Amino acid sequence: MTVKLSRKAREGLVRRRELLAAAEAVFSKNGFFKTTMADIAEEAEFAIGTLYQIFKSKEEIYLSLVDGKVTAYLTEVEEQTRAAVGGPAKIEALIRTKLNFFEHNRNFFRIYVAEWSGFEWTAKSAFGERIWKKLLSHLDLIAGIVDEGVKTGEFKRLASQEAAFALNGMMNATIFHWILGNQPPGSLVAKTALLKDLFLTGIHQA
Amino acid sequence: MTVKLSRKAREGLVRRRELLAAAEAVFSKNGFFKTTMADIAEEAEFAIGTLYQIFKSKEEIYLSLVDGKVTAYLTEVEEQTRAAVGGPAKIEALIRTKLNFFEHNRNFFRIYVAEWSGFEWTAKSAFGERIWKKLLSHLDLIAGIVDEGVKTGEFKRLASQEAAFALNGMMNATIFHWILGNQPPGSLVAKTALLKDLFLTGIHQA
DNA sequence: CGTGAATTAGAATGCCTGTTCAGTCTAAGG
DNA sequence: CCTTAGACTGAACAGGCATTCTAATTCACG
Known part of the structure; x- marks a missing residue:
């Protein structure tokens, strides 16, 4: 009820x-x-x-906004990656979900990046701290996916944390680029394959 | 004289x-x-x-600071990549130089990221605009390296701009992670090989 | 309609901070 | 030992903005 x-x-x-x-x-x-x-x-x-x-304050409006959006984003990613089976598929789900989310939340991306850079809230309130923890837990999720792939032998043996950060950085940069260039709707998710391929197999000619 | x-x-x-x-x-x-x-x-x-x-103003102090540092950084990268021969070597030089620079300029990294995110100077003065252009030209340099490698057949045929952004994002995220974790000096440049490998050949088990 | 409680509006308040300026100090040159 | 041009100082100023306050308005209910 x-x-x-x-x-x-x-x-x-x-x-x-x-x-x-x-x-x-x-x-x-x-x-x-x-x-x-x-x-x-x-x-x-x-x-x-x-x-x-x-x-009750300007700060509360801002943090409330960020918290709501970040939570929605993380939930979506969590669901989609859990549903996918196998390392590569999980990576793809992650990339697709992230690109898709920010394709529909262009405006929010700037706020998200600012929050990541930690510049707006260097001295974090308890509330700001909570958001920061969520963002970090997101990285653990990515690292977990990589780690699992390493264990099953799907991925090379490498530092999963480093790889997770790198992938996250790649995605952010790609989204940033897309927003800067004012690209048409739909064209961001379309980059999923490119990013997945880059992350899995690199740019070197086989 | x-x-x-x-x-x-x-x-x-x-x-x-x-x-x-x-x-x-x-x-x-x-x-x-x-x-x-x-x-x-x-x-x-x-x-x-x-x-x-x-x-003459707070803004001028800030922009002067950023401009000086960014210029020093770009000059160094330009020199090092020019000196290296061959796609992979140029990529390595780029990564090593960037990691080395920010290893010695930890503090500046936050400012650099904020500048990239464009949040501090959305409404850009003529001076701010100049810095922005420099940052963008840096990406062209990276894209140029990738492009050349594609032409010589060293690299896969792929969108060089996208790859450049992705690599830049990877590096930034790695530096960010290193600073966050308060890692000891010397340990950032040490990640050069890892990043180079990741960018060239990906995480997938061959 | 009448009443008063809840809600809204935006003017007023007070603090904060970039910038200025009038006075003080320093030291080079005579 | 003066003189004086230039550098230095920080208190005062002015504008901007988050927050508060109270008068005006709306609305539920009799």
Whole structure:
């Protein structure tokens, strides 16, 4: 049985979602520091005062946004890689899912990268710390896939952590490139095969 | 014949260098926005007013710092890759030079990444634009190496731009990982072989 | 309709920080 | 031992912005 929410509660959730969508648009364009509460309010078509009814600070809006998106992303990746069977297939699922996610969340990518670079929140609040841990756990997942492949003999014997970082870097760079070039929708996921091939067999002529 | 600088001019250059070193320390710790002129002044042991004698704004300090470092880095990479002969050797030279540079410039890496992510200077000044162009030209250099290898048959026929981005991403991620883990000096360049191997032949068991 | 509780709006507040500037110090030249 | 040009200093200034506050508005309910 789903919990029945009061109309009030439902409206509250809608407002929250709308606010976060607006915040994403503004933060991804200007970054955390150059975005003002007035910008967010205008984009969301709320008054400034209303923002403070929904979140208690600018920081909380930002972190809430990042946490929600990152969690959605990680969940998707986790599901897809778990479903795939065998090292190469898991790698492919990982790449495809990541490319697909950011193809549909272009704006968010900038925020994601900023979060990775750790520049926005050097002094991490407890909340920021939680997001950081999630991002790191994602790398463990990748390393786990590589590790398993090494054990089954599908992959070379190599440092799985290093490989995981490298793959993650490759993917990020590719997404970045795609966004910079303002490529058409659909064309990012299409790079899955290229990346998979590169990661599995390198560029050297056999 | 080298130009003879007056004592004044020489002292001026020293002050400038000292200021930039202090700025690097502070900016790399807290990022552009959370760093105040007071922070820089304290670190440099100058009064705030003195900073404005050497540079005309906070932005100019930052950009000057980044431009100097990026230029030094690019010059080094350019020289080393030019000296190496053959695709694989050029790739190795590129990787080794990059790892070596950031091994000796840990602090700067954060600034470099932030600059790449484009988050700090979304609305680019003419000066910021110049740095951005330099970073992009670096990618062309990498792509050029790959391209050449493709032509000589050393490398597979593949999109050289994509490969260049992927390699760059791999390297960045590796450096990032190394810095995060607070690894001992010397151990970053040591990863050259691993990265070269990964990029050339992938992780798949032959 | 009338009432008051909840919600909204955006003006006002106060802090923070980049930049300036008026005074102080230093030292080279006479 | 002056003089004075230039370097240095940090307190004061001004603008910007997160947050708060209260008057105006809406809305549920009788």
